[in-house]
Amino acid sequence: MDHFLYKDGVLHAEDVPVAEIAAEVGTPFYVYSRATLTRHFRLFDEALDGMEHLVCYAMKANSNQAVLAVMAKLGAGVDVVSGGEYARAKAAGFPGERIVFSGVGKTVAEMEAALTGGIRQFNVESEPELARLSGVATRLGLTAPVTIRVNPDVDAKTHEKIATGKSENKFGIPISRARTVYAEAAALPGIEVVGIDVHIGSQLTDLAPFEAAYVKVAELTETLRADGHDIRRLDLGGGLGIPYERSNSAPPLPVEYGDVVRRTVGHLGCEIEIEPGRLIAGNAGLLVSEVIYVKSGEDREFLILDAAMNDLIRPAMYGAYHEIVPVIEAPAGAETTTYDIVGPVCESGDTFTKGRAMPSLAAGDLVAFRSAGAYGAVMSSEYNTRPLIPEVLVDGHQFAVIRARPTFDDIINRDTIPHWLEDPA
Numbered sequence: 001m002d003h004f005l006y007k008d009g010v011l012h013a014e015d016v017p018v019a020e021i022a023a024e025v026g027t028p029f030y031v032y033s034r035a036t037l038t039r040h041f042r043l044f045d046e047a048l049d050g051m052e053h054l055v056c057y058a059m060k061a062n063s064n065q066a067v068l069a070v071m072a073k074l075g076a077g078v079d080v081v082s083g084g085e086y087a088r089a090k091a092a093g094f095p096g097e098r099i100v101f102s103g104v105g106k107t108v109a110e111m112e113a114a115l116t117g118g119i120r121q122f123n124v125e126s127e128p129e130l131a132r133l134s135g136v137a138t139r140l141g142l143t144a145p146v147t148i149r150v151n152p153d154v155d156a157k158t159h160e161k162i163a164t165g166k167s168e169n170k171f172g173i174p175i176s177r178a179r180t181v182y183a184e185a186a187a188l189p190g191i192e193v194v195g196i197d198v199h200i201g202s203q204l205t206d207l208a209p210f211e212a213a214y215v216k217v218a219e220l221t222e223t224l225r226a227d228g229h230d231i232r233r234l235d236l237g238g239g240l241g242i243p244y245e246r247s248n249s250a251p252p253l254p255v256e257y258g259d260v261v262r263r264t265v266g267h268l269g270c271e272i273e274i275e276p277g278r279l280i281a282g283n284a285g286l287l288v289s290e291v292i293y294v295k296s297g298e299d300r301e302f303l304i305l306d307a308a309m310n311d312l313i314r315p316a317m318y319g320a321y322h323e324i325v326p327v328i329e330a331p332a333g334a335e336t337t338t339y340d341i342v343g344p345v346c347e348s349g350d351t352f353t354k355g356r357a358m359p360s361l362a363a364g365d366l367v368a369f370r371s372a373g374a375y376g377a378v379m380s381s382e383y384n385t386r387p388l389i390p391e392v393l394v395d396g397h398q399f400a401v402i403r404a405r406p407t408f409d410d411i412i413n414r415d416t417i418p419h420w421l422e423d424p425a
């Protein structure tokens with residue numbers, strides 16, 4: 001459920017008409033709903049009720065500082081995957097003890113920043129990383145709390161680019177090598193093993209792969225405890241999917257996911273961490289765009305929008321589906337047209353969808369892409385020198401720009417011309 005509803009035929013973000021935001025900030029733009037972000041965090045928090053737990057928002061889904069501030073105020077933890085995200089977490093007010101650090105390629109500089117700034121745990125993904133972290137922590141006279149990410153060789157049954165739990169993926173250590181690697185970790189100076197980490201992929205629409213992975217984690221917990229390790233924390237990753245296409249899919253609810261967690265690892269007495277990103281931010285955001293032209297091709301109609309693949313790359317990158325709706329609701333029985341919906345970028349890949357039946361639209365009309373709050377703005381670029389589009393946060397009747405659109409001069413002035421290229425005076 002989200003807070004983007006039609007009221008009297010006009011699409012609203014909470015209590016604000018979307019067209020009012022468009023008039024103030026210009027199109028295209030992203031708009032997020034604080035109430036929806038809050039609701040989604042609480043659903044996960046309540047789903048783990050009765051178990052000691054921390055919901056660590058995976059900020060790579062949407063790392064705007066205002067979104068992070070919403071999460072920090074709710075008492076969330078946060079999952080970061082780079083030094084930049086770690087800096088964002090600190091700037092948003094997350095204390096070190098609520099920040100977990102994931103990722104296959106942590107650098108020495110990133111380890112130093114997290115160790116000195118405070119960290120709940122590093123989710124270590126390889127033996128070389130373990131050795132390097134031991135070296136950095138020892139040099140600083142600090143101890144690095146770690147979980148080791150195991151790859152359970154489970155098929156997440158999701159898009160190949162976001163599946164991470166099969167043995168052919170680059171993530172984690174093979175679960176079959178876990179005992180060896182935990183023994184190595186226990187012997188290393190500057191390392192304190194606190195638990196196990198797993199994350200099998202994103203946009204999972206079936207609970208069975210989670211269940212299969214968590215059963216393996218439960219078995220491993222018993223084995224490692226028998227080996228003498230103090231396994232007291234389980235980080236179960238993120239990945240629960242959202243209904244991009246509402247008419248034909250109903251992914252499991254957080255409460256059902258929570259039941260899987262309880263059933264598989266609830267008896268172990270471990271503190272549970274989960275790292276949802278998409279489910280918290282995805283349906284909390286719209287991308288709003290204006291129709292520039294309706295163009296008739298040989299055998300089809302093109303709807304040419306002012307948003308493009310550089311603003312929302314998911315359709316081009318993953319063949320992803322987004323619901324696209326008119327901001328002014330079409331009356332019942334209104335005429336529909338089948339469109340190819342495209343942006344202005346000079347690539348055929350800049351196509352949001354093909355053959356989509358929609359209420360007929362005209363130049364100047366506004367449309368909204370639903371489910372655009374996660375992996376939207378964060379993956380955008382300035383390709384074709386199209387400025388990064390503004391982000392707006394709505395809270396009830398109020399809204400604010402939370403990232404402004406840069407001017408052309410802002411963009412141009414980021415580049416510098418070497419003095420030896422300049423014309424002699």
Ligand SMILES: *Cc1c(COP(=O)(O)O)cnc(C)c1O
Nearest residue numbers: 058102202238239275276277278
């Ligand atoms: C991407 C990622 C997440 C979040 O995944 P969602 O599908 O957005 O919930 C969580 N943990 C790790 C390690 C990730 O890489």
